Amino acid sequence: MKTHPLFPKVNALLHGCDYNPEQWLDRPDILEEDIHLMKQAGVNTVTLGVFSWSMYEPTEGEYRFEWMHKIMDDLYKNGIYTILATPSGARPAWLDEKYPEAMRTNLKRVKNLHGLRHNHCITSPAYRRLVHEMDVKLAEEFGSHPGLILWHISNEFGGECACELCAEKFRTYLREKYHNNIEELNQAWWTTFWSHRFNDFDQIEPPASHGEKSIHGLNLDWKRFTTVNTRDFMEAEMAVFREKTPDIPITTNFMHLYAALDYNQMAKPLDVISWDSYPKYGDPDRSLYDISVENAFDHVTMRSFKKDRPIMMMESVPSLVNWHEYNKPKRPGVHRITALQAIACGSDTVQYFQWRKGRGSFEQYHGAVMDHLGRSDTRVFRDVEALGAALAALKEVQGSLVKAQAAILFDWDNRWAIDDAAAFSDKSKKYEQTCIDLFRLFVKNGVEVDLISSEESFADYQVLVAPMLYLLKPGVARRMKEFTEAGGQLLATYITGYVDEHTLCYLGGFPGDGLTELFGLYTEEIDTLFPKDTNGAAFLEDAPVEGTYKVRDYCEIVKLQGARTLAVYTDDFYKNTPVVTVNPCGKGKAYYVAARMEASGMEAVLRYLWQQAGIEPKSLPEGVEYHRRLGEGVAYDFYLNYTNEEKTVTTEQGVDLLTGSAVGGKTVLPPLGVIVCRVQL
Ligand code: GLA
Ligand code: ZN
Numbered sequence: 001m002k003t004h005p006l007f008p009k010v011n012a013l014l015h016g017c018d019y020n021p022e023q024w025l026d027r028p029d030i031l032e033e034d035i036h037l038m039k040q041a042g043v044n045t046v047t048l049g050v051f052s053w054s055m056y057e058p059t060e061g062e063y064r065f066e067w068m069h070k071i072m073d074d075l076y077k078n079g080i081y082t083i084l085a086t087p088s089g090a091r092p093a094w095l096d097e098k099y100p101e102a103m104r105t106n107l108k109r110v111k112n113l114h115g116l117r118h119n120h121c122i123t124s125p126a127y128r129r130l131v132h133e134m135d136v137k138l139a140e141e142f143g144s145h146p147g148l149i150l151w152h153i154s155n156e157f158g159g160e161c162a163c164e165l166c167a168e169k170f171r172t173y174l175r176e177k178y179h180n181n182i183e184e185l186n187q188a189w190w191t192t193f194w195s196h197r198f199n200d201f202d203q204i205e206p207p208a209s210h211g212e213k214s215i216h217g218l219n220l221d222w223k224r225f226t227t228v229n230t231r232d233f234m235e236a237e238m239a240v241f242r243e244k245t246p247d248i249p250i251t252t253n254f255m256h257l258y259a260a261l262d263y264n265q266m267a268k269p270l271d272v273i274s275w276d277s278y279p280k281y282g283d284p285d286r287s288l289y290d291i292s293v294e295n296a297f298d299h300v301t302m303r304s305f306k307k308d309r310p311i312m313m314m315e316s317v318p319s320l321v322n323w324h325e326y327n328k329p330k331r332p333g334v335h336r337i338t339a340l341q342a343i344a345c346g347s348d349t350v351q352y353f354q355w356r357k358g359r360g361s362f363e364q365y366h367g368a369v370m371d372h373l374g375r376s377d378t379r380v381f382r383d384v385e386a387l388g389a390a391l392a393a394l395k396e397v398q399g400s401l402v403k404a405q406a407a408i409l410f411d412w413d414n415r416w417a418i419d420d421a422a423a424f425s426d427k428s429k430k431y432e433q434t435c436i437d438l439f440r441l442f443v444k445n446g447v448e449v450d451l452i453s454s455e456e457s458f459a460d461y462q463v464l465v466a467p468m469l470y471l472l473k474p475g476v477a478r479r480m481k482e483f484t485e486a487g488g489q490l491l492a493t494y495i496t497g498y499v500d501e502h503t504l505c506y507l508g509g510f511p512g513d514g515l516t517e518l519f520g521l522y523t524e525e526i527d528t529l530f531p532k533d534t535n536g537a538a539f540l541e542d543a544p545v546e547g548t549y550k551v552r553d554y555c556e557i558v559k560l561q562g563a564r565t566l567a568v569y570t571d572d573f574y575k576n577t578p579v580v581t582v583n584p585c586g587k588g589k590a591y592y593v594a595a596r597m598e599a600s601g602m603e604a605v606l607r608y609l610w611q612q613a614g615i616e617p618k619s620l621p622e623g624v625e626y627h628r629r630l631g632e633g634v635a636y637d638f639y640l641n642y643t644n645e646e647k648t649v650t651t652e653q654g655v656d657l658l659t660g661s662a663v664g665g666k667t668v669l670p671p672l673g674v675i676v677c678r679v680q681l
Pocket of ligand 1: 155156276278315321322353363366
């Protein structure tokens with residue numbers, strides 16, 4: 001497998017952190033100590049300048065970069081590389097004072113005051129101009145610094161603005177999308193309903209809780225526009241660096257599964273995907289394994305945006321955050337395993353927010369490598385130091401990639417449309433959770449899976465699972481058919497293919513757009529169950545899957561048009577009607593699971609699909625996660641034991657890179673233990 005090392009200059013997995021030396025410029029002793037301690041902790045990179053605007057440009061047009069030069073130079077001399085951020089994530093006070101248009105207006109049409117961060121109108125020409133000027137300066141000042149390895153655009157883009165500038169830009173977006181034809185928009189948005197027809201694009205407003213929120217097409221287009229506008233802002237920032245420093249790659253840091261921006265779209269122009277991981281470790285109601293698998297879902301979502309290169313875990317924390325409901329430090333051993341999980345899932349970096357706790361303001365108690373205590377003999381520092389050594393031992397893993405033969409569709413447009421649909425039950429729709437629950441079954445069985453949008457090619461996969469694909473974009477049904485004809489195993493569930501890309505219902509039967517033929521059935525009704533209701537799915541004697549499984553929340557009543565029944569409902573007026581079906585199509589098969597079936601039932605069905613596709617699940621002990629990264633002629637098998645007990649896994653013959661010892665056959669993982677077994681292929 002061809003590898004893709006992210007930072008040949010560093011030639012190592014990155015171990016780094018957000019570093020805010022501008023908060024300590026009056027303490028040269030601390031800055032000096034920082035470098036010394038970073039080296040001790042095996043930190044080879046820092047992210048600088050994320051919130052440095054007011055230090056770079058204390059008043060408009062007065063730039064000060066000397067301090068940053070000194071910091072970057074000193075770091076570089078000591079072998080520490082820099083990821084340099086653009087400071088557009090927070091604005092200095094003078095900017096908002098002079099250009100109030102830069103401050104955000106919320107959907108209630110209330111203009112925010114100066115303060116916080118990520119509080120901008122990203123349409124604002126003044127704000128864009130000032131960001132541009134800053135970025136040009138940064139590129140000129142630091143673009144050729146030998147320590148610079150990556151541009152970090154802004155910070156965690158997010159939110160929406162409904163000011164008049166944004167509203168007008170939204171109208172321009174709509175004019176273009178609907179060919180300046182208001183009738184086309186009226187059709188797409190079904191505005192004759194409740195007399196909501198528009199005569200002119202000028203009448204359209206962004207959605208508002210005290211105004212228009214009943215037109216799903218409008219709501220969806222607004223969300224799409226917010227992504228388009230944010231991406232446009234990001235690309236305007238990127239353009240400066242593309243021109244001035246074409247050899248320096250560019251990222252922005254994503255916030256886990258952040259709902260309000262379509263990360264598939266945001267990811268496209270970036271050179272490398274990076275994201276910030278802050279799971280609620282230590283929740284007594286959940287096992288560490290459970291929380292970690294959910295975190296793996298995020299890693300894999302990120303990894304799937306660019307499958308040909310590793311990702312970066314740009315932020316995480318070695319101990320605790322300050323913004324969870326209960327801020328519990330990571331227990332001994334947890335930092336190590338969760339950091340190595342990032343590498344297992346395809347990250348080439350473990351980075352923290354932040355190096356040193358600040359003395360004041362909102363994040364003063366947020367965990368960091370260095371505490372207010374100022375000592376390096378703390379538990380947290382030692383954990384970080386040990387991790388630095390572990391990452392050094394894994395150096396050769398950099399650039400290797402995870403290859404999945406299966407994919408689950410996880411689609412932002414679909415998320416938005418399902419969440420917005422006034423139907424089913426808002427309490428039990430749980431689209432994301434449904435995707436995560438399916439993903440969990442793949443992880444449990446050691447089967448690598450990608451998480452892709454419905455717009456991506458299906459051609460590289462043998463198994464494709466499309467949970468609750470309510471919104472079918474143009475061409476998706478056709479591509480699903482091609483996938484199946486070519487020999488793929490396709491599985492869809494209840495609430496598939498109800499609406500088109502405008503959220504208009506398909507006529508003539510769900511799942512629409514030709515999927516009724518592909519699956520050989522149509523849905524006549526959907527039963528939304530109350531939490532106490534259950535039904536069952538009983539597999540028939542001649543079915544390749546055995547058993548009876550509980551179903552909850554959603555039961556579609558389907559009529560067959562060629563599909564074969566594998567399981568039937570056990571109760572209610574639709575007892576004995578089909579709940580799981582299969583329909584052959586070309587060389588492949590299309591399976592339909594018409595109800596929300598309990599995990600063991602879904603697992604049984606998936607096992608059958610994997611078998612049909614020639615994918616072999618792994619037998620893993622409970623609480624152990626497995627991933628394989630592929631290098632050139634070599635595989636790295638990661639086994640992570642999230643339990644407090646010893647677990648025995650069966651590995652291939654190889655070397656555990658973390659210890660240097662030979663492993664093969666049965667190997668005991670200690671509590672919270674990790675093995676990274678290098679296998680020659
Ligand atoms: C985010 C931000 C950081 C910091 C951390 C705290 O990820 O990007 O600047 O505020 O949260 O957890
Ligand atoms: Zn605005």
